[in-house]
């Protein structure tokens with residue numbers, strides 16, 4: 001029950017936040033329409049008695065009242081629906097914006113990498129389409145309460161025992177709630193196979209995968225796996241829905257028995273002459289309305305229960321995100337320039353939900369103004385170091401300090417404003433080219449000069465030569481006239497985006513040039529590091545580059561070799577070569593391969 005009230009409160013609060021006038025208007029229409037319905041029964045009874053008594057004036061007046069009430073019910077309901085559609089859109093907008101905030105408005109990304117929370121997010125995404133029904137259900141419930149009140153008064157006037165009739169509504173209500181809970185459990189159980197099946201579907205229908213799927217002849221395999229998962233999800237849903245339907249029917253049967261008893265009670269007393277014909281009409285119509293009200297209540301409660309589950313899930317996810325954020329949000333503004341650098345002090349890290357530390361006892365300083373390269377085998381922990389630097393996760397041991405300030409205590413927004421990053425799995429934002437690059441520094445997105453400067457720093461202005469309208473060209477296959485780019489071209493734009501901010505305190509480049517050829521990558525970083533040294537002399541900014549290409553890495557001021565979650569070697573190229581350790585060996589192997 002608490003869940004139900006919370007769900008109803010959340011929906012009402014959402015529409016109230018978005019549009020008070022429409023919320024009030026829809027409630028008034030609903031109340032008026034709801035009260036009119038049972039009054040029709042009373043007016044019908046008066047009309048019947050007037051007809052039986054041969055009083056044509058009274059019969060006409062009552063008849064006109066019946067007509068007026070019927071018109072009111074129909075028109076109010078119609079206008080109320082217009083409001084529902086609008087309010088449902090507003091509630092959906094409110095919910096989706098909360099979901100976006102939860103999904104990407106947080107400092108950390110742990111909820112995206114936890115399977116259970118990913119399931120919850122996927123169910124919530126689907127649930128965000130249900131507000132049409134939720135708003136209607138909520139307002140209809142308010143109307144139903146009023147209609148039931150008026151009906152109860154009319155029934156009590158006929159015979160006090162008839163007041164028990166709504167009590168017979170309790171079994172169907174309870175059964176309806178049990179049914180909804182059962183269905184909800186089956187939806188949760190089906191969430192994982194549904195999510196994986198949808199991922200497979202996207203994989204099997206995406207243009208990006210077309211080549212590999214053909215070469216490896218994966219079409220049948222994917223279709224089979226997709227089918228198996230879909231069947232598994234379907235089975236779980238089917239059992240839930242079937243049990244739910246059986247429970248609902250059982251509850252309805254109890255009410256049907258009570259309905260028949262109520263009508264028989266008044267008919268018997270009318271036969272004895274204790275009641276008028278109008279009373280019989282009244283009880284038949286009212287009992288039918290009670291039946292309708294009960295059926296409606298069950299359906300409404302099911303819908304409200306579903307809405308309540310949606311908000312419960314949203315609340316659980318919010319709690320998860322809050323609790324796993326690793327402590328209170330930092331408030332200290334980061335410095336405008338770095339004097340000392342960024343220091344890792346005994347840093348260890350274990351991904352949530354796993355038992356193995358992927359970083360152990362990392363002690364290191366990234367000096368202000370330096371270009372730092374991180375190398376190491378796959379899975380060594382390079383990207384994890386980067387994620388900690390960006391503040392996506394907090395260390396599970398030790399701390400990271402920025403000029404002596406604990407990174408965990410720095411304002412997330414402030415830190416994000418002072419860093420820039422380019423990742424290997426960059427996003428192909430299908431916007432116009434200027435925006436695709438410009439979103440790297442939102443306040444300057446409209447400045448073509450600034451966007452060109454970012455592209456210049458990334459040595460990526462040549463991508464524009466292929467675009468009909470230059471910076472204003474719409475990019476992406478989703479648009480009819482959108483220009484499609486090669487993987488390397490998309491990556492160059494992503495690099496331009498990463499370099500939009502001219503003076504970041506920390507620039508992280510996690511294999512951002514993997515789609516470029518080694519020579520192009522080498523040339524790019526040669527020129528980039530010259531520029532960045534000039535900029536770094538001003539604000540002490542640090543560039544961190546993760547790369548597997550030693551020809552690029554060698555120009556860094558400091559090279560870190562990561563292995564098994566530890567820094568096993570550190571120094572510049574000359575020092576590491578002289579040490580004849582892992583770095584020297586790997587450098588020698590790669591150089592020989594290119595010879």
Ligand SMILES: Nc1ncnc2c1ncn2[C@@H]1O[C@H](COP(=O)(O)OP(=O)(O)OP(=O)(O)O)[C@@H](O)[C@H]1O
Pocket residue numbers: 113351354358376377378379380381382383384385
């Ligand atoms: N979200 C995650 N949840 C659990 N474990 C993870 C997660 N991401 C990475 N790992 C594990 O952490 C370890 C380090 O991964 P990381 O991505 O930091 O390696 P990397 O050095 O960047 O590798 P690569 O060169 O392949 O990109 C790996 O063993 C990986 O399986």
